[in-house]
Amino acid sequence: MTTTVITNIGQLVTNDPEADDLLGIVVDAALVIERSTVAWVGRAADAPAADAQIDAGGRAVVPGFVDSHSHLVFAGDRSAEFAARMAGESYAAGGIRTTVAATRAATDEQLTSHVARLVDEMRRQGTTTVEIKSGYGLTVHDEARSLAVARQFTEETTYLGAHVVPEGATPEEYVALVTGPMLDACAPHARWVDAFCETGAFDADQSRAVLEAGTAAGLRGRLHANQLGPGPGVRLACELGLTAVDHCTYLAEEDIAALAESGTIATLLPGVEFSTRQPYPDGRRLVEAGVRVALATDCNPGSCFTSSIPLCVALAVREMGMTPAEALHAVTAGGAAALAREDVGILVPGGRADLLLLDAPSYVHLAYRPGVPLVAATWVGGRPV
């Protein structure tokens, strides 16, 4: 059996929940990989022998990033809409329909090749687990094939038929489709069910119907909520005990109290606020209220076309009052919690060996060096990629 020891790690972030510090940092560390898992972590001086040895050169090693929110299955380009928005036009959920038309017109091969390109791009930036949603098909056929495409790249697929009401349907008709024949076609390809609970998309009752039907079909629930303004979505997510509720840009005191009480993860998506010039969610306030926070990209062609988790870390620190440690935790252990995964986002014995060697002595450089590609090497399931 082959084992590999990575030694001379200047700073190892384990996210060990039993450590005294948030990140479970070990300095002058080593980590042993055995097959697809982490077999040992500790001080380099104490490391067991292994078949192969890699010298980290004093650099930092962190868990692979877990991006718990993306919309990679789409076709078409909306850079002109972006440029217009930067020149003063505001973002509206209806722009989603532009992408729907292009996605329906694309072949399976085109969609697959596009997702492959984006997943590879994410991988190069350190993302080792990615959630991918449907939501640009909005027909039974196009939602199901979007999920089938996504499933080729990840187990973390999310059925988002309830992204927006397509042209030609009433909300009532469409919710009936989403909770009926579309759900039947999509559930075999999905782990999660999601809805966009927002003015211009679905209201609380419609969102509740979608989530309840999805969970009855064996899917786990998550929700888009409180992105463009205050609303009932966050409280609905907490009431239903969903794993995560995403965006959380506009929160009332009672929303924050509900999040802290329920344990539902608040997934913040600062790339959206960067790309739509909206105010950022108040990460500091959530952390101090005891809310569990994740950070993710929301990579999509409309409101945020970044695939960069390091950018999300830098924005969380610059704009949202989070410390570099809190931000790193939110893109690793936080993302894992938002996907109800215990095997990733953490580097402890028995965990999956998804890890990054940074071209930096400390994880702080992810915020200190914004925009700079700092991932020097990546292992996924114990294999260098």
Next chain:
Amino acid sequence: MTTTVITNIGQLVTNDPEADDLLGIVVDAALVIERSTVAWVGRAADAPAADAQIDAGGRAVVPGFVDSHSHLVFAGDRSAEFAARMAGESYAAGGIRTTVAATRAATDEQLTSHVARLVDEMRRQGTTTVEIKSGYGLTVHDEARSLAVARQFTEETTYLGAHVVPEGATPEEYVALVTGPMLDACAPHARWVDAFCETGAFDADQSRAVLEAGTAAGLRGRLHANQLGPGPGVRLACELGLTAVDHCTYLAEEDIAALAESGTIATLLPGVEFSTRQPYPDGRRLVEAGVRVALATDCNPGSCFTSSIPLCVALAVREMGMTPAEALHAVTAGGAAALAREDVGILVPGGRADLLLLDAPSYVHLAYRPGVPLVAATWVGGRPV
């Protein structure tokens, strides 16, 4: 003689000053490289034959980025200071002295290897011309060796002995050194002379003395000014007819008028404001006043440790009201103007063949896709790197 044609370029940015649009865009374009220069640009259908052909696959080609402001010759790490600043401490020029101590203690080999790493990192992000300053030595020996190190990587070296007054010297004593023996030792290694005109660094009279001595020794002048508050630096730069004045964060109406009148380039460094949480300079106001604008990184260990020109583009669009076209122009033709270079920042026949193939159909993606590494291929002096 070998020629190469890059064909099937979906969008070619030439920055041709004779074009009707700011970026001199040619669609469905081709570009011919002959030795180190651009030999031909135009519509792909009209391209001449060449010895080798590269298919751009419909993607965009832009001039290589010109980063006209960096401080790469240093040693030591200030990530802890960064984290403290993000937790609420404010940036002060005095932090420079921390880096001075580490830089003096480093060997020439250590400094050279560190600069090489950063220049390579910049290259991977599309920077094909970089200016590098001294300024962390502050002794005759350490300033001269800093410039000798920098000169191994670029012709665009800047003598910044007047970065801050070192401990143990009075300002008067130190300015005498900077304008006397230190200048004599540094001028052979430098093209430019610079000073940090700011409260806590050098006042207008001291800055003037440094610039006048430097230009008398055959160097060209540039200046750091109006970064941390209003001040006389921008007007001094315009009065002296300097090529560029850098930062320009705090400007009065008369500063803007002086810039528009003099033709001195205003070099904006938004990575600094990102990393110090200061307000951004008003790029839109400068553009509309007819000021010529460049954007650069200011890559340095204290106030801004990004090496990413694409991040500067994204910030200029998100935070400074510049259009994607204005921002791209400012990191190419603008940077070239700030270095008084006519051979780079432009892709027209006779210009240097420094160019980037983007993994995107349009340059707009540099702002539309913040944080994402989009440089698919780079040519420097006609050679793929």
